[in-house]
Amino acid sequence: MLTKIAGGEIIDPVNGRSGKGDLWIRDEQIVEPPAGGKADRTFDASGCVVMAGAIDIHSHIGGGNVNTARLLLPKQHAAHLPRPAQTPLSNAGWSTFETGCLYAKMGFTTVVEPAMNPGAALHTHLELADIPIIDKATLAILGNDDFLLSLIRDGASEQAIDDYVAWTVGTTRALGVKVINAGAAAAFKENVRAFSLDDVVPSYGVSSRNIVKTLQASVGRLGVPHPLHVHCNNLGAAGAADTAAATIAAAEGLPLHLAHLQFYGYGTEGKRKFSSEAARLAELVNASPEVTIDVGQVMFGQTVTVSSDVMRQFSARATAHPKKWVIWDGDGNGGGIVPYRYREDFYGTLQWAIGLELFLLITDPWRVFFTTDHPNGAPFTAYPKLFELLMRRDARNAMAEGLSKSAMALSTLASIDREYTFDEIAIMTRAAPAKLLGLKDRGHLGAGALADVAVYRRGPDIAQMLGSAAFVFKNGDLVVRDGAVTHYRWGRALRLNPAPDRAMVRRLDDFYQDRYGLSLDWFSFPDSAIARENPFAEVA
Amino acid sequence: MAVAWIGNREASLQRAAEEAAKLLQSSRCPVFSFDTDVHGTRAAIALAERVGAAYDHIDGAVLARETALFTDRGGMVVAPGETRRRADVVVIVGELPEAHRRFLLELAVTEPDQPAAGQRSFFSVGKQTPPLDGKRAATQLTCGEAGLAATLAALRALCAGRQVSTPVANFDIFAQAIAEARFPVFLFSGHAADALALEMLQGLIGDLNATGRASGLHLTASESGWGSALASTWMTGFPPRTGFSRGFPEHDPWRYDVARMIAAGEADCHLWISGSAERPPPKPRKDMLLVALAKTSGPVAGAAVTIRIGETGVDHDGVGYLARIGTLTALAARSPTDLPSAAAILRAIAEKVPAEAVPPC
Ligand SMILES: [Zn+2]
Numbered sequence: 001m002l003t004k005i006a007g008g009e010i011i012d013p014v015n016g017r018s019g020k021g022d023l024w025i026r027d028e029q030i031v032e033p034p035a036g037g038k039a040d041r042t043f044d045a046s047g048c049v050v051m052a053g054a055i056d057i058h059s060h061i062g063g064g065n066v067n068t069a070r071l072l073l074p075k076q077h078a079a080h081l082p083r084p085a086q087t088p089l090s091n092a093g094w095s096t097f098e099t100g101c102l103y104a105k106m107g108f109t110t111v112v113e114p115a116m117n118p119g120a121a122l123h124t125h126l127e128l129a130d131i132p133i134i135d136k137a138t139l140a141i142l143g144n145d146d147f148l149l150s151l152i153r154d155g156a157s158e159q160a161i162d163d164y165v166a167w168t169v170g171t172t173r174a175l176g177v178k179v180i181n182a183g184a185a186a187a188f189k190e191n192v193r194a195f196s197l198d199d200v201v202p203s204y205g206v207s208s209r210n211i212v213k214t215l216q217a218s219v220g221r222l223g224v225p226h227p228l229h230v231h232c233n234n235l236g237a238a239g240a241a242d243t244a245a246a247t248i249a250a251a252e253g254l255p256l257h258l259a260h261l262q263f264y265g266y267g268t269e270g271k272r273k274f275s276s277e278a279a280r281l282a283e284l285v286n287a288s289p290e291v292t293i294d295v296g297q298v299m300f301g302q303t304v305t306v307s308s309d310v311m312r313q314f315s316a317r318a319t320a321h322p323k324k325w326v327i328w329d330g331d332g333n334g335g336g337i338v339p340y341r342y343r344e345d346f347y348g349t350l351q352w353a354i355g356l357e358l359f360l361l362i363t364d365p366w367r368v369f370f371t372t373d374h375p376n377g378a379p380f381t382a383y384p385k386l387f388e389l390l391m392r393r394d395a396r397n398a399m400a401e402g403l404s405k406s407a408m409a410l411s412t413l414a415s416i417d418r419e420y421t422f423d424e425i426a427i428m429t430r431a432a433p434a435k436l437l438g439l440k441d442r443g444h445l446g447a448g449a450l451a452d453v454a455v456y457r458r459g460p461d462i463a464q465m466l467g468s469a470a471f472v473f474k475n476g477d478l479v480v481r482d483g484a485v486t487h488y489r490w491g492r493a494l495r496l497n498p499a500p501d502r503a504m505v506r507r508l509d510d511f512y513q514d515r516y517g518l519s520l521d522w523f524s525f526p527d528s529a530i531a532r533e534n535p536f537a538e539v540a
Numbered sequence: 541m542a543v544a545w546i547g548n549r550e551a552s553l554q555r556a557a558e559e560a561a562k563l564l565q566s567s568r569c570p571v572f573s574f575d576t577d578v579h580g581t582r583a584a585i586a587l588a589e590r591v592g593a594a595y596d597h598i599d600g601a602v603l604a605r606e607t608a609l610f611t612d613r614g615g616m617v618v619a620p621g622e623t624r625r626r627a628d629v630v631v632i633v634g635e636l637p638e639a640h641r642r643f644l645l646e647l648a649v650t651e652p653d654q655p656a657a658g659q660r661s662f663f664s665v666g667k668q669t670p671p672l673d674g675k676r677a678a679t680q681l682t683c684g685e686a687g688l689a690a691t692l693a694a695l696r697a698l699c700a701g702r703q704v705s706t707p708v709a710n711f712d713i714f715a716q717a718i719a720e721a722r723f724p725v726f727l728f729s730g731h732a733a734d735a736l737a738l739e740m741l742q743g744l745i746g747d748l749n750a751t752g753r754a755s756g757l758h759l760t761a762s763e764s765g766w767g768s769a770l771a772s773t774w775m776t777g778f779p780p781r782t783g784f785s786r787g788f789p790e791h792d793p794w795r796y797d798v799a800r801m802i803a804a805g806e807a808d809c810h811l812w813i814s815g816s817a818e819r820p821p822p823k824p825r826k827d828m829l830l831v832a833l834a835k836t837s838g839p840v841a842g843a844a845v846t847i848r849i850g851e852t853g854v855d856h857d858g859v860g861y862l863a864r865i866g867t868l869t870a871l872a873a874r875s876p877t878d879l880p881s882a883a884a885i886l887r888a889i890a891e892k893v894p895a896e897a898v899p900p901c
Contacts, residue, residue, distance in 0.1 A: 083787035203655040324614040525870035
């Protein structure tokens with residue numbers, strides 16, 4: 001089928017397109033305008049902005065910890081809407097079905113779940129497979145697991161490390177690797193309560209830095225396109241900016257991605273010993289071309305923090321609102337669920353301002369990524385409002401009016417004039433994520449790209465415009481019209497598939513038998529276990 | 541071989557599915573109870589949404605205690621693998637379900653190896669002392685005639701240095717062991733522990749973590765139930781005992797207790813789903829229709845429709861929760877047969893209920 005999206009303002013920084021024109025789709029792909037071609041269907045995009053489908057590189061949309069958070073907070077996602085005829089279960093609050101629909105209506109077509117527990121990969125993929133419309137991908141967590149820490153302690157060869165990392169990525173169907181407060185979850189099991197980059201995991205004699213550097217190098221050698229995704233130590237702590245700065249320095253010229261940098265943008269100045277170090281961190285990022293970051297913007301209101309940083313979540317349990325939480329010591333990372341309300345007080349205001357400072361002071365839109373660390377800084381449904389804050393200085397200033405003056409006084413935000421352009425938005429939320437994840441088939445509108453296309457009707461209200469797309473196409477299929485999902489289709493989980501090293505598989509099987517009394521078979525699964533057609537797509 | 545019956549008469553699968561769909565659709569208050577794998581659960585919930593039914597697990601009574609711990613309170617839990625490797629003190633909280641006997645024996649014949657080679661000691665709370673292997677015995681912590689919750693409350697009070705009216709037998713030994721322990725783990729289940737006992741236990745674990753480490757190992761009273769609870773939670777936001785009577789999912793552990801709804805005469809059509817031959821469907825009430833998906837060779841007595849299904853992990857592959865690994869796992873058929881899965885039949889029924897969209901599961 002040949003589809004024409006006619007007369008829209010096409011914004012495609014990768015292919016240098018910016019201006020009025022037509023976009024042609026044949027079946028699942030974008031194509032050159034066919035000579036004398038006659039469209040089977042035409043969509044009028046006049047007055048609209050046309051971009052590639054957006055890609056979210058860090059959003060906790062599925063897996064054991066997310067599901068525990070759902071279970072812990074039944075009152076906060078109670079549904080009230082009647083049964084949707086076209087999209088069953090999409091009215092169920094915080095269900096996988098609702099997640100897919102809410103992303104799609106904003107024009108997002110690919111979302112990365114960044115914290116998959118390798119031992120529970122099947123659970124994660126089953127949840128992702130019940131998220132309609134969008135494509136998904138996962139990052140496998142390593143760096144608190146006994147096997148890796150033992151390899152490092154015992155001075156294992158690079159080859160052994162690589163075989164283990166490759167096996168983990170392959171068997172769990174991941175697209176990359178994440179390390180979360182490296183070593184801290186292991187240390188927490190031995191009752192350590194604070195852990196920094198040069199602290200050493202008891203019983204292993206391995207420092208957090210050593211774990212990060214080992215994984216960064218391995219991911220590079222294996223040719224995993226996405227650089228090691230690092231959740232630094234000391235998240236949320238006053239003075240965490242020093243840890244983030246030290247981690248940026250530790251990149252040492254090799255690619256490294258720092259997740260939700262906002263949560264580390266804190267200094268110790270001022271009466272409350274809590275201040276913004278965003279300008280300093282932004283400068284460091286600007287000066288380190290090998291480093292990418294996502295922001296983890298805070299927006300006000302009730303949310304729940306869901307993290308595999310079990311040590312941090314344990315220490316945050318007293319802040320729980322409402323007063324209940326779950327702390328889980330897993331094999332490897334585990335996790336913690338702590339509901340939280342961001343208030344428009346001193347601390348909330350400063351966190352909000354620090355996130356925006358990072359967005360606005362990091363100059364290269366190819367290296368700063370648009371996230372709220374859903375749901376940790378805010379649910380992803382806050383994205384439309386966040387776009388507005390980035391694109392409209394007046395909107396920022398108007399919002400700041402109602403916030404804590406003493407916090408604003410410690411931030412440079414009020415002095416920043418920058419407004420994101422549509423071109424920069426298209427880079428930050430489309431082109432750059434595709435490049436960072438190694439997904440050549442998306443993030444742009446050139447011929448041969450997957451026809452993931454978002455069409456937004458221009459209007460004075462940015463949040464309205466970007467929150468409710470006029471049309472969204474997934475693989476060329478019209479899935480959203482006037483902000484409403486028209487029907488389900490089932491996306492795939494994008495994965496790498498490195499061949500497992502047989503000797504490593506034997507070694508791991510022995511290890512599991514010996515230490516856990518279990519066969520490795522319990523943790524492996526065939527694709528058919530997902531019970532959907534083609535649940536995975538291999539990224540070459 | 542017959543696969544389906546309408547009343548006592550043999551029918552094609554197609555006809556039986558049509559009849560089941562018609563009965564569910566025309567019912568005023570349909571209820572589902574199931575004992576099935578993750579995919580059976582997914583298909584059941586998709587059908588429940590379509591016909592406005594309430595659903596519960598067949599083990600709903602014990603499962604609800606465990607889900608309530610999470611929905612109402614939260615707490616601290618640990619993976620079974622970490623328990624085997626780190627637990628130097630194991631505390632068995634009340635009687636554990638038979639299904640976990642093997643793991644308990646495994647803990648009895650192994651020693652912790654993290655952070656360093658050590659030894660395990662065992663305690664049990666309450667009157668029931670489970671048999672370990674010959675070499676080991678659990679030190680019993682009892683509190684007069686008090687039940688599990690009251691015994692745990694007394695234990696917590698004593699650990700916090702408070703006075704109690706009735707002493708806990710062997711508390712001194714326990715206090716000494718906890719003081720020296722690096723990672724005590726409390727094994728619990730909704731089988732013996734009610735909501736209050738689970739709450740007390742989590743209070744104790746929380747207290748111990750103020751200065752040291754400790755956690756609880758959830759050994760679910762129903763592995764099939766916990767697997768269904770996980771799938772139900774991601775699909776609707778809620779564990780079982782959820783209903784769609786108003787067109788959106790509502791969770792109410794009392795109102796949507798399906799056994800209660802049937803006993804009270806609220807339900808007029810009961811869909812029973814179990815591939816286990818050991819779980820025969822109940823005899824239906826006179827004023828209620830029964831649709832049975834069961835591993836049976838003939839029509840279920842009193843059922844308006846019977847459809848024969850297989851058992852996950854025996855007749856067909858599937859996905860289930862395994863407490864021994866603390867997560868979902870792929871279950872391969874041990875002796876594959878042609879018997880259809882509950883998921884396949886439920887989907888076939890859903891497809892016969894007129895709707896604008898295809899079933900999502
Ligand atoms: Zn995150």
